[in-house]
Each structure stands twice: as structure tokens, then as C-alpha cells.
Amino acid sequence: MSECYLIGVGGTGSKVIESYIKLCATGLGPSNLWLGMVDQDEANGNVARSKTAIENYQRLRNFIKREGKDNIGFNTNFLKTDIRTHPEDASWCPLPGVTPTLKDVFSYDLLNPALKDTMDCLYHTEDELNLPLDEGFRARPSIGAAAIISQMNENTPFWQKLFDALDEANSGKEIKIFLVSSIFGGTGASGFPSIARLLREIIKKKNITDGVKIGGALMLPYFSFPKPDLDEEKQVAHADTFLEQSRGALDYYSRMFEGSGEKIFDELYLAGADPLIPLKYFEKGGNNQKNPPLIPEIYACLAASRFFEKDISGQKVFHISRNNKLNFTWQDLPAVTESKADVRNLIGQFTTMSLAFRDVYYPFLTTKWETIQNESWFDLLINKEDVNLADDEIQYEIEKIKLFFDDFLEWVSSLIFNSKGSENEKISLINCEQFSSLDVTNKFGDVILHDELSKQQIANFSDLIQSGNFPALSKIFTKLNYPTKVKNRSGLGVFFGELYDSCSAVDRKSVND
Amino acid sequence: MFQRTIFPSIIVSIIYGLFIAAGIFYFQLDTFNTFAQLQLLNMEMLFDQDLAFDVTIDFINHGLTPAIIFINIITAISLIAWFVFGEFIGINRPGEAKKFIFVWLGIYLTQLLIFFILYYYFLHLIPEADDYLMQSASALMLLSLLIINFLIFFILSIFLSSRIIKTALPMSILINLFYRLWKKSR
Numbered sequence: 001m002s003e004c005y006l007i008g009v010g011g012t013g014s015k016v017i018e019s020y021i022k023l024c025a026t027g028l029g030p031s032n033l034w035l036g037m038v039d040q041d042e043a044n045g046n047v048a049r050s051k052t053a054i055e056n057y058q059r060l061r062n063f064i065k066r067e068g069k070d071n072i073g074f075n076t077n078f079l080k081t082d083i084r085t086h087p088e089d090a091s092w093c094p095l096p097g098v099t100p101t102l103k104d105v106f107s108y109d110l111l112n113p114a115l116k117d118t119m120d121c122l123y124h125t126e127d128e129l130n131l132p133l134d135e136g137f138r139a140r141p142s143i144g145a146a147a148i149i150s151q152m153n154e155n156t157p158f159w160q161k162l163f164d165a166l167d168e169a170n171s172g173k174e175i176k177i178f179l180v181s182s183i184f185g186g187t188g189a190s191g192f193p194s195i196a197r198l199l200r201e202i203i204k205k206k207n208i209t210d211g212v213k214i215g216g217a218l219m220l221p222y223f224s225f226p227k228p229d230l231d232e233e234k235q236v237a238h239a240d241t242f243l244e245q246s247r248g249a250l251d252y253y254s255r256m257f258e259g260s261g262e263k264i265f266d267e268l269y270l271a272g273a274d275p276l277i278p279l280k281y282f283e284k285g286g287n288n289q290k291n292p293p294l295i296p297e298i299y300a301c302l303a304a305s306r307f308f309e310k311d312i313s314g315q316k317v318f319h320i321s322r323n324n325k326l327n328f329t330w331q332d333l334p335a336v337t338e339s340k341a342d343v344r345n346l347i348g349q350f351t352t353m354s355l356a357f358r359d360v361y362y363p364f365l366t367t368k369w370e371t372i373q374n375e376s377w378f379d380l381l382i383n384k385e386d387v388n389l390a391d392d393e394i395q396y397e398i399e400k401i402k403l404f405f406d407d408f409l410e411w412v413s414s415l416i417f418n419s420k421g422s423e424n425e426k427i428s429l430i431n432c433e434q435f436s437s438l439d440v441t442n443k444f445g446d447v448i449l450h451d452e453l454s455k456q457q458i459a460n461f462s463d464l465i466q467s468g469n470f471p472a473l474s475k476i477f478t479k480l481n482y483p484t485k486v487k488n489r490s491g492l493g494v495f496f497g498e499l500y501d502s503c504s505a506v507d508r509k510s511v512n513d
Numbered sequence: 514m515f516q517r518t519i520f521p522s523i524i525v526s527i528i529y530g531l532f533i534a535a536g537i538f539y540f541q542l543d544t545f546n547t548f549a550q551l552q553l554l555n556m557e558m559l560f561d562q563d564l565a566f567d568v569t570i571d572f573i574n575h576g577l578t579p580a581i582i583f584i585n586i587i588t589a590i591s592l593i594a595w596f597v598f599g600e601f602i603g604i605n606r607p608g609e610a611k612k613f614i615f616v617w618l619g620i621y622l623t624q625l626l627i628f629f630i631l632y633y634y635f636l637h638l639i640p641e642a643d644d645y646l647m648q649s650a651s652a653l654m655l656l657s658l659l660i661i662n663f664l665i666f667f668i669l670s671i672f673l674s675s676r677i678i679k680t681a682l683p684m685s686i687l688i689n690l691f692y693r694l695w696k697k698s699r
Contacts, residue, residue: 041550310568360605360606360607361606362605364606364607368608369609370692371608372680372690373610374680374686374692375607375608375610375680376676376677377607377676378607458605458606461605472603472605473605474603474604474605477604477605477677478517478604478677481675481676481677482516482517482676504650
């Protein structure tokens, strides 16, 4: 079993990390994973959201996978991945502080005149050397590269775990490191190649010849946003320049793969969108930069999963394109395993479970449980497992689980509602209208989950996942009443395990890949 | 489907089939013939012993036997109908099955109505039987059959109904009610 490391660099990298956590919840991730984020913009809303997602995931997994207590079992795809992070902070800020500048980093004022001249040649004195970097590198990779290379070393606590793990490669363990960032922008564009190069240098220094694989996913331009205000225009990223920047960067990466140059990446994945997905707002950084999840990020996530799953041999560059510009279907998503239907089946199963729990079973485990004492499923999955629903702690945990499912449903709805490149485009993955709607008053593309399913929606529950063969609510209820009783499950894990199993795609083998 | 509908239907068919077989076997015994002559039929008008015997045989063959066959078949069909209903009604969520107590009652009362019709038809409309059957014996027999019919219907419903629809059974609703009253009193 390989040790897997995923590092999201920059704002886009953090967004991909957030989506990856959701995919890990569905079972599309590896068994174990160390996650980290690199972002200069410490207060970035995307980073904060990803950190919360990691914490919630770890918390729920620790609760529901405890041997002898509330255990759903370790052989299930439900929250399959054991996600670890740096214990103090899941993200690393290369230049911490209130308003760091490049001048501060290199102690510019103390440099000798020759070095000062070199700095002046490389960076614009006013615009770049004095640029406050507390909200990122503002789409200037040249600044980011200098900052990251100068700060990333073996003594940095954030990197220690990764560097230590590299030593294990010498003892035969396979280490897979996957980086993900945007090719445009500041932190990502600079951090992605810099970190990869630094890792290769360390591998070389440690005389590791085999066992460490480095992969990466680069996000080509895939979204656009309105032009910033005039007074901010000089300091911030422009959607218009993304394409130009990307062209230059692609040229750099193509040279990296051509010829007999140093091998940095074992596999490189590129993903983008055409037309660009329009976002409704612009934020230069900070906690208001909370972009909605978008489908191209799922490509990066699936690339990471594929990289962790498969044997890596030789240098490869992957690309994929969709079948129909106006209709995005499950067929347009790449496979992680041999079965292409797995992506649909696992995401569909988790979505079905989340909605079934939220709208059907949650009230009967919290406020209404005394009214259904005589129901078989309740007796078999709750009473017989000695789950005391009158216990405040159990109620607290159930509430937390519900919030986790809410968060997943919001994420998947936001992904589908916000990923349209044009008005006419249709995203035929999940019928999110059944349980949510886009909050038109909110510029961040947030969604509102409906309070409850209507009669019609209950009747059409099996159509929730498009082109999938998923069970109706009545089938789920029937399966709960006739549980299969999987070994090693206990406590609340028995109910959640049975619910999860009941929501799986019907007759997977017959689904046409 | 097999566990919830086909298997219980087979069990019900076997049980009621056994009732029918046991009934037919018992009715053919001389002891039952004697019992019928003494306790069920009014033989005072018949002085000929052979004639009385023939009348009793007629009563058993044209009255009791078909009655017991058809009544048991109807009850078995009713129970199977309840199982099939439970399979195909599609209960989506907990608590939803309770409302189907009316369906259970409806099926039970319908089979009871058919039970009465069959009983009346075979034991009172067919002249060979009705001519000699004592009113008091008929009433007692009807009462006994009703109690047995209810008990067996009720017990088989509890043990063989699908778990999904079980909460619609009166017994289950009563248990739940008692539980809630007990919880409130604590």
C-alpha cells in the first residue's frame, strides 16, 4: 500500500482539496492520505472552508470508525480515506505576518548594491517589491517562486512529515505525492513547479532512486470573474490575463517533459473549461474569496485518485474532453478504477444516503424516535445495538452527522448549479433541484437546502442520480428492515452502515460502462 | 420478495391446507358422525337409524366439508393479499405503515363477510344440511369458528407479515401505545 500525499497550492489548490475531501467521503480516495495546503493568503475563504471540511471529515471518521464503539467498519467506502494533516495547521503560509513584502523577505535594505540591482532587475521596485503579500502573490508567480523557495526547507514543521516519509522510500515503501494548483494566478502557478523541483532535489540528496512518485494536476483557466475596481486593478489578478499566463506556463511545462531534461513529474494532468465558467463576483483575496466548487476541479480530484490508485510507469501527460458541449453527463468524468461507473455509483450512493438521512431518518433519530419503538429497523439497528437516543452525547453526534451530510449536499448542489459555462448548458449528473436551489441573493453561488422533500420528490427519489440505477426510498426502507448485518459493525455504525449499503446503485454489474 | 411475500404465502397455504386436510379427515371419522348426530343435528323426526346416518353424511359432505374448505381458502387468500399489499405499497419512511391498519382491518372484515356468506350458504342454504342443523349448534359452531379464525388470522399476521408493514397490525399499535404511556408515567 502506497503512502499518499496531496498538496493543494494556492486558492485553486485549496478548492480542489475541499472537493477531494468530499470525494474521499464517497470512497473515491485512497485508504490513507496526508493532506496539506500551501497558500500565502492565510485568511482566504477557500482555505478556511477546506480546513473546516478536513476537520469535519476527521471528526466524523473518528466517531464512526471506532472499534468496539460506534463502528461502521473499515471495509466500507463510506469515509474510506484516513486523512491526516499537520497537527497544528493543515495549511502552510510561506510568508506569515501582518503585511509581508518581498523586500522584507530578502532584507532588501541590507543587501549590497550589486544584489539590490539584481533585485531591481527582477522585480519592479514599487509595484512588486513593496506589494503587500498578506492576501497572496496576486497573480505574480515570479514573486511566489522566490518566496516559496526561500522558505520551504526541512526545518519547516509543515514539510517535516513529508520529508521524513521520503526516507521510508529507501526501505521499499512507495510514496506518492500529488500536487494540485492553477497554472494561472500567483501562489499556485509559482508554488507548483517550485515545490516539485525542491522535492526532486531532496530525493536526489537523499539518494532515493526509486519508490517516490510525483504527480500533479494543473488547472488551466476554467473560470472568469468580473473586472476589479479601477483602484485595485494594478494589484490583483485579471481573468483576461489568465490565458496569456497559461500559454507561457504551458510552454515551460512542455519543455519540462521534452528532451532529456530532469524528470520532475511522473504524471501530469491538465484540466480546464471552454467556455470559461463565469463567476458573479471578484475578490482579490481574504476571507471573502469563497469561490463555489466547479466541475473542472473534480477532474483534478479524480486525477489525484487515479494517480494514487494505479501503478505509475514512465512520464505521462493526460487529457480528456467532453462528449457534448451543451450537456455534461457522467460519461464525461474520467474513471479512477477499471469500472467507469464507479465514480457515478460512489458519488450517487453518498448523495442518496445524505438525502435519505437528512430528509427521512434524521427526525426519527432525534425528535420522533419514541413514536417508532415498534418498528423493526429501529429495533434491529438501534435498540439491539444499545444506542441510547435519549443520551445528549449521541444526539450531539447525530446532529454533527446531519451537518456533515448537509455540507455534502450543499457542495454537490453548488458544484452543479455553478458549473454552467453558458445559460444553455445542462449538467446531467444529479437532480439537485429535488432538494436545493441556488441562492440568487448570494454572490458566492451558495445554495439553499429545502426543508423537506415534497410528495412528488419522494416518489421520484430513485431519479435523483441521472442515468444511474439507484433505489427508491421504499427500497431503502425495506433493506433497513432486513439488514445484512455486516461483521465488525457496532453502535450507531450499524444503522449508518446499513443505510449506506441500502443506497448503493442497484445491480452494479448490469450498469453499462 | 421471497422472504417477505412468497415464503409467508407458502406457509399460510400450508397451514390452511393442513386445517382443511385435518377437517376433512376428522369429519370422515365415525366418532364425528356420532357427535354430529347427537350434538349438531336434530334427529328426533327420523326414526330410521340408517336414514339418520345418511342425513349426517349429507350434512358433512355437502355442508361442513365444503364450508371448511372454502372458508379456509378465503382466509388464506386474505392473508396472502395482505402480504402482497405490504410488498407493493412502497413504504417510504418510518411511521408511514401505521396508517395501513385500516387496510388490515378492511382485509380482515372482508374475509369475515365472505366467511359469513360461505357459512350461511353451505350450512343453511343447502337443504340437506339446513333441514336438520340445530340453531343453537349452528350459533355455537359459528362463534367457535369466528374465534379460531380471528386468532389464527391475527397470529399469522404478526408472525408472517413483512417487517415493513408489521407496524400496521393492531397488536403492534397497542404495544407502541402502551410503551408511550409507560414512558410518560415514568
